[in-house]
Amino acid sequence: MDKFRMIFQFLQSNQESFMNGICGIMALASAQMYSAFDFNCPCLPHYNLAYGLGILLVPPFILFLLGFVLNNNVSMLAEEWRRPQGQRGKDPAVLRYMFCSMAQRAMIAPAVWVSVTLLDGKCITCAFCTSVPVETLGNTSHPGLSQGEMKRVLARIPCKEIYNGQELIANEVAVRYLRCISQALGWCFVLLMTTLAFLVRSLRPCFTQAAFLKSRYWSHYIDIERKLFDETCAEHARSFAKVCIQQFFEGMSTDLASAHCHPPRKAPADVGEAAEKLLGITDQGTMNTALKSWHRCKPPLHLHPPALPSGNGWAGEEQPPTHPPVPRREMAAYYSRV
Amino acid sequence: MDRFRMIFQYFQSNSESVMNGICGLLALASVKMYTCFDFSCPCLPWYNMAYGLGIMFVPPIALFLCGLILNRQSLVMLEEWRRPQGCRKKDLAVIRYMCSSIMQRAMIAPVIWIIVTLLDGKCLICAFSSSVDPEKFVGFANASLVQVQQLLAKVPCKDDELMRNNTSRKAVSKYLRCWSQALGWSILLILIVAAFLACWLRPCFNQATLLQARHWSNYIDIEQKIFEETCCEHSRLFAHKCILHFFESMRQEMKLHSFSLPREGEGAEGEENLLRDITNKDQVNKLLKMWYYEKPPLNVSQATQRHPLGRDHKTSKIK
Secondary structure (H helix, E strand, O other): OHHHHHHHHHHHHOHHHHHHHHHHHHHHHHHHHHHHOOOOOOOOHHHHHHHHHHHHHHHHHHHHHHHHHOOOOHHHHHHHHHOOOOOOOOOHHHHHHHHHHHHHHHOHHHHHHHHHHHHHOHHHHHHHHHHOOHHHHOOOOOOOOOHHHHHHHHHOOOOHHHOOOOOOOOHHHHHHHHHHHHHHHHHHHHHHHHHHHHHHHHHHHHHOHHHHHHHHHHHHHHHHHHHHHHHHHHHHHHHHHHHHHHHHHHHHHHHHHHHOOOOOOOOOOOOOHHHHHOOOOOOHHHHHHHHHHHHHOOOOOEOOOOOOOOOOOOOOOOOOOOOOOOOOOHHHHHOOOO | OHHHHHHHHHHHHOHHHHHHHHHHHHHHHHHHHHHHOOOOOOOOOOHHHHHHHHHHHHHHHHHHHHHHHHOHHHHHHHHHHHOOOOOOOOOHHHHHHHHHHHHHHHHHHHHHHHHHHHHHOHHHHHHHHHHOOHHHOHHHOOOOHHHHHHHHHOOOOOOOOOOOOOHHHHHHHHHHHHHHHHHHHHHHHHHHHHHHHHHHHHHHOOHHHHHHHHHHHHHHHHHHHHHHHHHHHHHHHHHHHHHHHHHHHHHHHHHHHOOOOOOOOOOOOHHHHHHOOOOEHHHHHHHHHHHHHOOOOOOOOHHHHOOOOOOOOOOOOOO
C-alpha cells in the first residue's frame, strides 16, 4: 500500500516533468530535423518566396499540432469540455488552465524550429534575395537591366553555381547581407519568446495565485479520477469475466451430466483442490463439447446468483435471457432469481 | 520502495544542488550554442557595429531570462513576496537572500557567453573594424575617407575579393583580436577575484542573519513542495471515495429497478462483492452512460450516500 502510494505520488507529481521531458525531446527532434533536411532553394523569382516562407512556417505549424497529439491530456480536456453538466458544475477556469499548459508546451518545438531556421539564414536568403538593395550594395557602374531581368538574376543568389550577376552585385556581399538580417531577426525572435515566457511565468504569482492553485488542484483531480475510474472498471470487468466463465463451465458440466443420465458427482470431501478446479469436466469428449459451445454460443452477459445445493439432476436452462426472465419451467425458477 | 523515498528526500533537501545542476547545464548550452552558431559579419559600414554588438549582448539577455524561468526558486520567491501577510509575517531578509541567489545563478550563463565571445574575438573585430585609426596601418593610410571606411568594414571578411591577400587586413584583425582577448581575460579575472572576495568576506558580515535567511528560504521551498504532494494525495483519496460512492449509488438504483429478491448472504463470494450487484451487460452500459452524462457531485460526506436513487439533493459545484 505504501509502495503504491509512493509510486503514485512520484508519477503524479512528476507527470509535469514527464510532459516536460516529451516537450524537450520534441524540441531536440525539431533541431535535428532541420539539420537533416536538405534545403534546396528553387532560384526562380516567385518560387523563392513561397518556398522560403513555406519552410519557415509550415513545419512549425505541424510541430504545434503534433505537440497536442502527443499530449495525452488532450482527450481529458476534450472530455471535460464536452460532458453534460449533470450534477457537477463545470469550471471554465480549470479548462482554461489545462488548455494553456498544453498550448505552452506545444509551442516549444515550433519556436525552436523558427529560431534555428532564422539563425541559419538559408530560408530568408532564399525568400528575400530578390529584394536586396542593389543600389547600395551593388556595383554602380553596371548598365541597367529591366526589372524582370534583374529579378531573375537576383533570384539566383542562393545558388552559387548558376549565379551570373557577379558584375551587378557580388554574391558574397548579398549573401552576407541577407544572412545578417536573418540572424538579427532570429535573435530578436529568441529574445521575444524568452521575454514572453518570463512575463507569463512571473506575472502569475503576482496576480492570480489563489485561482491558479484551485485550477491546478482540480485539473489534477480530474486526471486522477479518470485513471481510477478506468482501474475500477477494469477490476469489475475482471470479476465479471471470472464469474461468467465459472458459471458457463458449471452450466456445461451439469448439462452434460444430466444428458448422460448420471447424477451429478459430488466430489468427496477429501479429493482436494485439483478436482475442484476441473469444474466437473473430466474427459476429452466433454472438454471438446465445452470448447465448441464456447465458440458457437458464448454465454450472455448476465450473471446468476450463486447456486443452492440440490439433489436432483435436472438441467437448468443453458442460456437464461438477459432481462429478468419469466421462468419457463417451475424447476427453472431457482436459476432465474435475479 | 526505499529507493523512491531516498530519491524523493534527495530532491527535497537538495533543491540547491538541483538548481546548481541546471545552471551548469545552461552554461554548457551557452558555449555549445556559440560554437554551433555560424557567425557571419555583414562587412558593411553601419551594419557591422549593430551586428557585432547585437551578437555580444542579445543572447546573454535571453540566457539570463532562461536562467530565471528554469529556476523553480524564482517562482517560490515571487509567491512569497506577493502573498498577503495573513497570520505569517514576511521577512524581507529571506526574500532578499532568495533574490540574490537566483540572480547569481542566472548570471552565470550570460557571463560565460560574453567571455567566450570576447576570447574568440570575431564579434569585436566585426563591430569595431570601422573604428580603428587608419593611420596606424600601412595599407589604409593613403586612401580617401570613404574608401577607407569601405575597406575597414570589409576587414572581418577574409574571403572577400578585395581582402583576400591583404596584409593590412591581417594587421587590423590581429590588433582588434588582441584587444578583445585582453578585455575577455580581464573581465574573467575581475569576476573571479570578486567571487573569491565575496566568499571570504561574507562570514565577516552578518553571518547569523545569513544562516537564518538561508534556513527559512529552504523551509519555504520544502513547504511548498510538500503542500503540492499532499494535495496530490488528497485528490487521489477524494477520487477513490467519489468513485466508490458512485458505484454504490448505481447499485442501489439498479436494485430498486430490478425487483430482485434479497440474496441469501451479502458476502456470498469474494468475487461477487467486487461486482457490486452490477451483473449484466445492460447494467454495466447504464453505469458507464451515467458516468458520462451525470458525473457524481464532488461531495464525499456520508450523508449523500444513503439516498436510494443515488442522486444528491445538494448539488455541489466546484467552488
